[in-house]
Amino acid sequence: MQPSILATPAESTRFVLLNTSHGGNVGAAARAMKVMGFADLVLVQPRFADVLTQPDTLAMASGAVDVLEGARIVPSLAEALDGITWACATAMTPRDFGPPTVAPRDHLAQLAQGTQRVAFVFGAERTGMANADVYRCHVCLSIPTHPDYGSLNLAQAVQVLAYEWRQALGGFGVQPRTTDARRADARAVEGLLAHWQQVLQDIGFLDPAAPKKLMPRLNQLLNRAELSTEEVHILRGMARAVADSAKPEGSD
């Protein structure tokens, strides 16, 4: 499945894993790609030829087994880059020379404006990328990490770059996990405050002769809380209950 010229940048984006040792990382990488809408996975000389079907791989892929099923295994990076016009290396170890090192966010924002067919290339877990493979790439992406401990797990590096690239391509929408509340308007909040003011006077907490700043303070608090209409009902219900419970002890 070579990406055609007409493929979208997302469809033509490839993730290339070099000499990967652990099936769990391959599975987790597949999952990391799929949640960000990418599907083209190529392995270059993995340590185990059956890595795509190992139990660890399948377990970590979770619902992304289809990405594993579509993945290809090839003998060299040169072959893995077939159809790719812009290869991004991810390399930790300093080299004597090579493509420029850039931060993912800035670079991917630029890349998203163009028409390159992009690959992200990841080295083996312990040894990273060989110099010869870095030289095949157009740029070296460096995820900005703590200067004293910057080593991301392979699948997590895949996740961060898949996320950044998806964001650069426009991103998916945020799916609301909670129903949006209908906000109470200022008039409803005013009515609520008036209700509580009366109750607080009735139970002797608020002295109308010396109200100090109590009501303005409560007003500010409620504004900050951005009440929903339902919450206004709840708070008025509480005010009524306070008033009811106070009656037997009241003076009238």
Added chain:
Amino acid sequence: MQPSILATPAESTRFVLLNTSHGGNVGAAARAMKVMGFADLVLVQPRFADVLTQPDTLAMASGAVDVLEGARIVPSLAEALDGITWACATAMTPRDFGPPTVAPRDHLAQLAQGTQRVAFVFGAERTGMANADVYRCHVCLSIPTHPDYGSLNLAQAVQVLAYEWRQALGGFGVQPRTTDARRADARAVEGLLAHWQQVLQDIGFLDPAAPKKLMPRLNQLLNRAELSTEEVHILRGMARAVADSAKPEGSD
């Protein structure tokens, strides 16, 4: 180790894992935090009481065992949020009500401008966050993912949010993985082109009477390549070698 009021936002940032089942996820979360410069990890009722010292946990933590050693185990989210003023839930399942759902990038950019002591709260691998725990939080962060498959692995969700929060806080610098090349200036490129022009005439590739657009095309190519001074030397050396190898067959 409670964060003091004077702690930096990074120092006071806490990662809370609820009811985690897999040691590997706890270890990978610790590593994900540490590469982004965070260290305060709290577990609420993990499935296994010894999860912080299990072999899987230590293996996945790699160089972040110190984060595990400093981690605390507490019986409830309420206790885990001691000292926290802004708790960010991460929740996949829609709820009838709860804090507003927001995208991490926008929200964390705002949060970084303030002085909140922030916690990120992650639910159990399979069941996510209980409603009661979501209600304790101020906001619900939703990592924007593919609408049809949006389920991030726990440790990878930790990695994305740790990365986004670090970026929002100002980020670490990109560490160059390759030495910056000294760029050749336009005069050097001009000299190189003149050199090749002569050689190409000498070997009969370029006809001075009908040069077409060859030299301007090569000029554009070299400009795009942004040559280093060393590369100019290499290309002039190649031109000399071409000229030398052509001499025996030449007419003079």
